[in-house]
Amino acid sequence: MQDDAPIFGFNAARExxxxxxxxxxxxxxxxxxxxxxxxxxxxxxxxxAQKRSPEEHKELAEWxxxxxxxxxxxxxxRREKLASFVEHIGWDVAGNFDxxxxxxxxxxxxxxxxxxxxxxxLARLARDPRRLVSLSALDDKxxxxxxxxxxxxxxxxxxxxxxxxxxxxxxxIVFGYALERAGLPPATYGAGKNxxxxxxxxxxMHNLGAYRVDRRIRHNLYKDVLKxxxxxxxxxxxxxxxxxGGTRSRSGGVERRxxxxxxxxxxxxxxxxxxANKERRVYFVPxxxxxxITLEAETLIADFLxxxxxGRFIIEDDESSRLGRVTAFMRKMFDMQGAVVIRxxxxxxxxxxxxxxxxxxxxxxxxxxxxASYVKxxxxxxxxxxxxxxxxxRELGEEICKAYLRDTVVLETHVVAAAxxxxxxxxxxxxxxxxxxxxxxxxxxxxxxxARDVVKLRDRLVELADRGGIVVGGYxxxxxxxxIVERALRAFAGYHASPVLAPRSDxxxxxxxxxxxxxxxxxxxxxxxxxxxxxxxxxxxxxPVFDKPTAQExxxxxxx
Amino acid sequence: MTEHKQAPSVGVxxxxxxxxxxxxxxxxxxxxxxxxxxxxxxxxxxxxxxTVDYAEVARARLVVIAVPSPVAxxxxxxxxxxxxxxxxxxxxxxxxGAEGLETVSDLVREETPARRLGALGGPVQAGELIEGRPxxxxxxxxxxxxxxxxTRAFQGPSxxxxxxxxxxxxxxxxxxxxxxxxGVGYAEExxxxxxxxxxxxxRGVEEAARxxxxxxxxxxxxxxxxxxGDLLASIALEDRxxxxxxxxxxxxxxxEQAIGxxxxxxxxxxxxxxxxxxxxxxxxxxxxxxxxxxxxxxxRPQAMLDRMFSG
Numbered sequence: 001m002q003d004d005a006p007i008f009g010f011n012a013a014r015e016x017x018x019x020x021x022x023x024x025x026x027x028x029x030x031x032x033x034x035x036x037x038x039x040x041x042x043x044x045x046x047x048x049a050q051k052r053s054p055e056e057h058k059e060l061a062e063w064x065x066x067x068x069x070x071x072x073x074x075x076x077x078r079r080e081k082l083a084s085f086v087e088h089i090g091w092d093v094a095g096n097f098d099x100x101x102x103x104x105x106x107x108x109x110x111x112x113x114x115x116x117x118x119x120x121x122l123a124r125l126a127r128d129p130r131r132l133v134s135l136s137a138l139d140d141k142x143x144x145x146x147x148x149x150x151x152x153x154x155x156x157x158x159x160x161x162x163x164x165x166x167x168x169x170x171x172x173i174v175f176g177y178a179l180e181r182a183g184l185p186p187a188t189y190g191a192g193k194n195x196x197x198x199x200x201x202x203x204x205m206h207n208l209g210a211y212r213v214d215r216r217i218r219h220n221l222y223k224d225v226l227k228x229x230x231x232x233x234x235x236x237x238x239x240x241x242x243x244x245g246g247t248r249s250r251s252g253g254v255e256r257r258x259x260x261x262x263x264x265x266x267x268x269x270x271x272x273x274x275x276a277n278k279e280r281r282v283y284f285v286p287x288x289x290x291x292x293i294t295l296e297a298e299t300l301i302a303d304f305l306x307x308x309x310x311g312r313f314i315i316e317d318d319e320s321s322r323l324g325r326v327t328a329f330m331r332k333m334f335d336m337q338g339a340v341v342i343r344x345x346x347x348x349x350x351x352x353x354x355x356x357x358x359x360x361x362x363x364x365x366x367x368x369x370x371x372a373s374y375v376k377x378x379x380x381x382x383x384x385x386x387x388x389x390x391x392x393x394r395e396l397g398e399e400i401c402k403a404y405l406r407d408t409v410v411l412e413t414h415v416v417a418a419a420x421x422x423x424x425x426x427x428x429x430x431x432x433x434x435x436x437x438x439x440x441x442x443x444x445x446x447x448x449x450x451a452r453d454v455v456k457l458r459d460r461l462v463e464l465a466d467r468g469g470i471v472v473g474g475y476x477x478x479x480x481x482x483x484i485v486e487r488a489l490r491a492f493a494g495y496h497a498s499p500v501l502a503p504r505s506d507x508x509x510x511x512x513x514x515x516x517x518x519x520x521x522x523x524x525x526x527x528x529x530x531x532x533x534x535x536x537x538x539x540x541x542x543x544p545v546f547d548k549p550t551a552q553e554x555x556x557x558x559x560x
Numbered sequence: 561m562t563e564h565k566q567a568p569s570v571g572v573x574x575x576x577x578x579x580x581x582x583x584x585x586x587x588x589x590x591x592x593x594x595x596x597x598x599x600x601x602x603x604x605x606x607x608x609x610x611t612v613d614y615a616e617v618a619r620a621r622l623v624v625i626a627v628p629s630p631v632a633x634x635x636x637x638x639x640x641x642x643x644x645x646x647x648x649x650x651x652x653x654x655x656x657g658a659e660g661l662e663t664v665s666d667l668v669r670e671e672t673p674a675r676r677l678g679a680l681g682g683p684v685q686a687g688e689l690i691e692g693r694p695x696x697x698x699x700x701x702x703x704x705x706x707x708x709x710x711t712r713a714f715q716g717p718s719x720x721x722x723x724x725x726x727x728x729x730x731x732x733x734x735x736x737x738x739x740x741x742x743g744v745g746y747a748e749e750x751x752x753x754x755x756x757x758x759x760x761x762x763r764g765v766e767e768a769a770r771x772x773x774x775x776x777x778x779x780x781x782x783x784x785x786x787x788x789g790d791l792l793a794s795i796a797l798e799d800r801x802x803x804x805x806x807x808x809x810x811x812x813x814x815x816e817q818a819i820g821x822x823x824x825x826x827x828x829x830x831x832x833x834x835x836x837x838x839x840x841x842x843x844x845x846x847x848x849x850x851x852x853x854x855x856x857x858x859x860r861p862q863a864m865l866d867r868m869f870s871g
């Protein structure tokens with residue numbers, strides 16, 4: 001653990017940071033009238049559209065008043081209004097970080113979980129936290145993989161931007177825990193405002209370095225403040241965490257297209273350290289968070305199917321807001337080895353080059369390259385150029401998506417879901433997605449047949465993994481088809497509200513087709529499951545061929 | 561000796577006719593040019609500095625690659641030792657990679673540390689550049705500064721430079737136009753009249769645009785100067801290598817011999833069957849490319865012409 005990471009001094013620096021953000025945003029706003037009008041328009045629209053609290057009624061009235069008054073103000077008054085409004089946003093966004101709370105809570109995660117399981121133990125916990133500290137209880141349930149040593153070394157030399165995949169509201173907690181487990185300093189991150197109001201999760205959100213992002217606010221000044229805030233933090237060496245997918249993956253699939261806005265601030269931050277003659281290199285760490293079961297799977301996939309891709313930004317009332325579901329999820333997590341796997345990928349610089357543990361950049365042929373050369377103009381001067389940086393970031397996004405594919409960790413539920421879903425497809429060969437999904441509790445697969453399908457798919461996944469295209473863990477590599485099916489059944493059972501797969505006398509009944517779709521989607525982009533979730537404009541991955549014999553089977557003369 | 565001179569503004573890699581033509585055009589527009597050539601050739605332009613040293617070329621910030629696609633990887637790897645993030649690397653290679661259908665700029669990204677990349681396209685021909693006859697060229701890059709630098713280096717009274725940000729689209733369009741130009745030469749020689757020729761070109765362009773969409777490019781790039789514009793030039797350009805090759809094939813000249821007649825390397829030959837396969841995989845209707853593929857495989861000319869039109 002590095003106690004000298006900048007975040008431990010965050011509270012002292014907070015005011016300074018907000019002031020820097022405010023002055024930079026105000027200075028870069030060329031037309032205050034336009035900016036304030038835009039804000040008034042979007043805020044009025046937002047507040048009018050929703051059920052309002054008395055507080056928000058007042059807010060709405062203020063915006064309406066401001067919109068009327070703006071035209072009559074002179075430039076000085078407008079600038080003043082702008083400055084005070086930007087400052088208001090700045091403080092609303094700025095997070096908190098209490099190192100004491102951080103230390104206690106990162107150590108306390110297991111006891112907190114214990115509390116969730118049996119609330120009465122909290123009293124004991126409060127008297128003597130250490131008695132209940134048992135980090136090792138989670139060790140084999142939550143696995144942390146990847147070049148951890150290298151990342152530790154790197155975090156002393158440069159500024160990390162962690163960019164994991166995003167499936168669940170548990171992600172930021174789980175990822176924070178993974179950083180702690182890996183001996184890496186905590187990272188600051190923008191958490192949706194709804195997480196701060198979520199009765200279950202808010203405990204973790206406060207005081208752990210999160211800043212608040214209100215995704216309902218759509219105007220440009222707000223976005224400017226967020227980006228500038230993120231940039232200033234990076235410039236000052238705060239390690240950051242972004243979920244570049246933007247929102248939780250509704251389909252359960254690995255992100256194939258990213259929201260680049262916040263990521264793009266990394267190059268500006270780096271260029272600014274160069275301009276200030278205080279070069280501090282920035283590096284990205286792609287990571288995957290893989291769940292045997294996902295806390296909010298039911299809500300997310302329902303949302304995906306309801307709006308087919310136009311996922312709602314905010315879901316206020318999913319499973320993560322219900323204590324019972326979080327408890328059940330935690331219990332499941334404690335029950336299953338390797339229930340969550342966080343895998344850090346290889347670090348890369350903002351220009352897509354590989355980075356070594358000393359924060360040196362190397363191109364794909366292993367030649368060292370100076371990252372500063374990418375932000376210099378023809379006269380060799382470092383420049384800030386948002387258009388240029390947006391292009392670099394776009395290419396970086398493609399690199400990160402490739403890393404996601406390589407670092408996806410296949411778990412038993414994904415394989416069994418993909419094999420079951422393939423059975424469903426075969427039961428209605430010409431069917432579109434919704435026809436296939438309608439076959440709830442219709443198809444029963446003999447256990448041996450399903451186990452055989454699972455082994456075929458597993459073998460194909462292992463082939464892909466050996467080429468570096470995905471990660472297949474030790475258990476999955478060696479287990480029998482029957483054992484893999486058993487483990488998936490055990491993972492599904494007792495957490496999801498209704499059975500996903502139900503053991504019957506004549507085999508295994510495919511019951512919750514939506515959830516199976518959700519879990520098989522994790523392998524869709526790899527071409528290892530039916531890919532109907534490719535983003536618009538992107539060709540779907542080629543479907544797996546279940547009937548083609550694997551190389552091994554072919555050698556044995558087609559044993560199946 | 562050159563160390564004391566001011567750094568050249570443009571480096572061109574490739575001593576073949578295309579590389580020399582580009583070097584000449586940049587010189588005409590007032591740029592200080594250094595040309596990398598492995599051929600020991602006497603030059604009629606005393607102002608052009610020629611080198612065999614990649615480090616010399618890399619002294620220029622803007623480097624233009626004009627080598628045949630099969631050697632591109634090796635050249636880029638060697639050149640890459642001397643490049644950095646400050647370089648703007650642009651290529652004028654018509655063709656897509658042999659392994660997959662990767663573009664040459666994908667190769668540049670793999671083999672060099674340069675990231676600010678671009679590609680040249682459009683109807684302009686080597687001969688026009690050498691002689692200074694008016695023509696038009698397209699630079700595709702996602703980086704405005706690359707478009708600006710190429711425009712500065714090449715634009716003059718006899719060469720107009722247009723920019724597009726669909727780099728990948730331009731690379732695909734150039735490669736597909738190379739394929740379709742063979743068809744144009746073939747059809748002309750096989751006796752197609754203006755109506756049939758126009759129909760073939762329009763259909764071919766339409767198919768190419770669909771293929772490009774399937775490959776993640778912008779369709780409209782194919783309908784612009786780098787696609788349609790480039791292909792239209794094939795009608796008039798008797799000496800365009802692809803056209804020469806197409807005509808020879810229509811006269812039932814064997815492929816090997818036809819390649820010899822085309823003089824310049826025709827990148828489209830290995831590409832056509834791969835494009836036909838790609839179309840099949842992605843379920844894109846591309847009858848023209850299928851017919852071209854059959855022509856290269858030695859199909860009967862008249863039957864092929866019929867199929868290009870009816871298939």
